Structure formats: C-alpha cells, structure tokens
Amino acid sequence: MPSKTALTQPKGGTHKSRWQLFLKRFSKQKYIFMLVIPGVIWFILFKYYPLRFIVNAFTNYGTVAKPRFTGLANFQRLFLSPNFWRAFRNTLILSFYNLVFYFPVPIILALSLNELKNQFAKKAAQFVIYIPHFLSWVVVGGLFNMMLAPSDGIINKALVSMGTISEPIYFMASIKWFRTVLVGTEVWKSAGYGAVIYIAAISSIDTQLYDAAAVDGAGYWAKTWHVTLPGIRNTIATVLLLTLSRVMQMFEQILVMYNSAVMDVSDVLRTFSYVEGLNRGNVGYATAIGLFTSIVSVLLILGCNLFSKKVLDEQII
C-alpha cells in the first residue's frame, strides 16, 4: 500500500511500532474512515452478498417445495436445451451486427463534426446528437414502435406511397426485420453519445502534425488517413475492446422491444434467464443460465484486457 505515512517511516520497524503507527494513522483519520463505511456496506450487501445465491445454480430451487443439491443437472439441462442455444446464438449474432453496423457510426459522426467549419452549426449539431442517449429504452422503443407501425406508422406509409412495397410490413413482429430494428434503434440511441470520446481524441491531436502534413503536400483525405485516424487509433481499439467485453450484457433494449413473434431472432441469454427465473419460477435453472453468462462475460473482459495490455500497452479496466 503506497502511502505517504508508510514512505516517511524508516523501514524494518518492529511489529509493535508498526501496529502503533497504524493505530495512530487510523485514529487521525477515523472521521474520514466513517465516510467510507456506508458505501462499503452498500457494496457488500448489493454487489458481494448476491454471489452467495449462485449456489442455487446447483439446486432445483423454485420447482419443488424442498430444494436439494442436484450437482450439474441444471447445466446438463442447459446444454441440451435448444432455447439456450437459440439465446446464445442470438446474443452472438446481435453483437456481431452491432459491431459491424453500429461501431463505425460514432467514428464517422466525430470525423464529420470535426469538419463542420461553422462553430454555431457544430455546437447545434452536438446539442442534438447527444439527446437520444438520455432517453429511456421504453421511450426509444416506443418511438420506433409508433413509427414502424403497420397501419399508421410513417415508415410504412412512406414506403407504400413510394411504391417500394405493396403491403405494409409489421417490422416489430417480423422475423426478417426485427434484428434490423434492434440494430437501427441502437444506432439511433447511442451513436451520438458514442462520438463524444472520439471528438475528445481528435481535439487532442497536435495541430502541428496537420501543418507538417500540409507542408508535405497532403490534402484533406491524406491528412485524415495519416494524421487523424492514427491519432485516434488507440481510442478506437479501446472502445472496440470495451464493446467486445460487454457482448453478454445485452438486455434492457430487448426486454422492452421484443414479443413472442420475434423470440426466435431476439431472445438473448439475459432475457432467457430473466424469463425462466422470474416468470416461470425456475430459479435454480435461471441462476445456472446467469452463471454461465457471467463466466463467459468475465472471460471476455479478461481476454480483452489482456489483449489491450499486450497490444495497446494500456488496460481497459
């Protein structure tokens, strides 16, 4: 524990004097220490104590009056369940779509904002694009549900009147379209806010680099390619790894927007666990799903962090 007190003391003090030093240090700061106690209790109760209930994953809790230890039965059931594999597959597919279709958008927005020469326009654009991030998934889902409605939604009306389609599409209940809707709403809600970090990264690039590139005869695209993009390369990589490490956590958006008609293409691991545990009451089984999800999630985070340390020389967590 590097601390000032410890550093200013001579090394190798006796056990007793160290203990006394600690007590002295502690009594000096007992009021500060009291400030940390409520928060620590909160963390113990709501972050660490829940881990105790993971043992339910190895019982048949919820389905019978007297739950008993069932070993790995829940996991056996899990790996044999087509619904589990469906949820796992959907989690991966939706994450992959987000990576391909969502991930580049904030970068493009930041580059584009950077090229707005009128300061007022830039401010105004920044004001607008951050708004959706602060709206709830219920509002955003509701907004899209209304716009995509088959009877009176503007999207269907526009497509029908332009003659692109003859019959209105029920986007929110169509197996073919629902994933597109999920990715589209994700882009609408988060892309603007996602650009913040890139805007900050771009503004911290040394302007001399641009001048030097201009002297070398670089045009706009050459400057973007050789100065801006390398300048934000680490930021891009960090965000990419953070995104990857959160793949398993996809949840609230889907819980708000999905329905039984599109279960096949949108049920993900966390919604699967939620419905099994809280709607069907299979607590043990649902805990097992959650545990599996958490383990994969931790492995992903650690893997991404290790990769980041090795390649980028910085930790993401």
Next chain:
Amino acid sequence: MKVSKSRKLFLVLNALFMLLVCLAIAVPIWMVVITSFSTNEVAAAEGFVFIPKGFDLGSYQAVFSSSGYMGAFLRSIGVTIAATALSMALTTTMAYALAQRDLVFRNFFMNAVLLTMVVDGGIIPFYMVIRQMGMIDTYAALIIPMAITTYNLILMRNFFASLPESLMESARLDGCSELGILCRIVLPISVPILAAILLFYAVGHWNRYFEVIMFINSSKKYTLQVLLRQLIFQSEGEGTFSVQVNNFKMAVMVITMLPILALYPFIQKYFISGLMLGSVKG
C-alpha cells in the same frame, strides 16, 4: 492555402450529412410532440402528425385526469428524487474518503469496488437478495439497491483525488474538521462534477424500467416508464385495435420525456466537462 473545388463540395456534403443526422433525431421527437397536441380527429386520421393542424390540450387533460398515469408520474418523480439524493450522499462520501491518499485499506477498497465492474452474480441472485431483505414490492427496492453506480463513483473519486493536497492541508491546520473540509472546501469547488454526476443519476433513476417490473408486483406502484411500455407495446403487440388514439399515447410519451428534455441543457453543459474532469488520473 487555396481551397479546392472538391474540398468545397465535400464541406457542403458533409454539412448536409450532419443536417440529415440531426433531422433523423429531431423529427421523431418533433412528431411525438406535435401529435400529442393534436385533436382526436387529426390524430386518428393521420396517426402521426408532422405539420401541426390545430392545437388541442385534450390528450393532456385526459392523461392528467387519469389517476393511473398521474399517479405513476408522481411516483416516478418521488422515486427519482429520493434515489438521486441517496445516490449523491453515498457516492460523494465514499468517493471523498477513497480519494484520500492516506486512507487505511484504501487500495483494498478500491480493488473491491473495481472488481464489481467485472464480477456479476447475474439477475436472479440479485433478486434473491432483495427478496430476502423484504424489499419486494416496495419503493425501497427502487432506491436503495440502485444507489451507487460504480462508474460514477470512480469518476467522482478521480476528480477528488486530482484536487491539490495543500488545500485540504491548510484547512486541517486551521482546525477544520474532516466533514467541514468536505462541505466547506471540497464540495464548493467540485460543483461541475457534482452537477454532472447528479444528472447522470437522476436520468438513470428516471429511466429505470426492468428493475421496476422485476421488483414491483402491484400495478398500483408502477412507475411511468412501465405504464408507457404497456400503453404502447401491449396494445400493438396483441394484434388488436389500439384502445387509445395516438395523441393520448404521445402525450404520455412527452410527459415521460419531459424531465429529461427539461434537464437536457444542463446535462449538455455539465456532462462533457464532468467526463473530462473525472477521467483525470488520480
């Protein structure tokens, strides 16, 4: 440097692109607001109204006179205020203490806090804890377990740690108590980060949805987000006719967005500076 023609063209196209992006965000919100102020006839005929035709507060009267929605609105406000107050109290005190370089067990506490960003017991164990504490179907379940967001705690702690030590030292020499230092010296110079974190928490608590349907069983205690979800998705999802005309639904949606949109200028002002201030390594 001479500005080439293609460069000019690019700048114009780029500005157009940004305009389109802004419109894609603003138009849906605009239509919700306009539809909510439309008469029943216009809303029923057009579904979604783009160009205002007439002005009618009927849908808002309907929402405010329905005890269900009005109650949910007030409950949402109450829960948000209580939860934000608790969040700020717990986060500020803990962040301040953890920012003290000399604090005993400081690294242990910091690591234990950071670990919670990786290790997660899942939804069901969390539910079991709340049930064991007897908080199911109480507002406490929407306030106490959601009080701290680890990320916000770390942002605030990093900011406190970046304050000059000499400031606190001199106050200590003047005989100021620790709580006095926090209240009289640290908090006044931390207004931007406090404002940013307060707004983050308030938005988070106001927007809360899944914890409400998870912990609250009686519909009399539902918050506005849950009622909006029911109003919009359950009437469409069943393939039956929507019971309510769009202007009523849109009025509920506007009321659900209202606190966020009202706070948004402040959010916009503080959140970026807050993010930047908090990311200073402590």
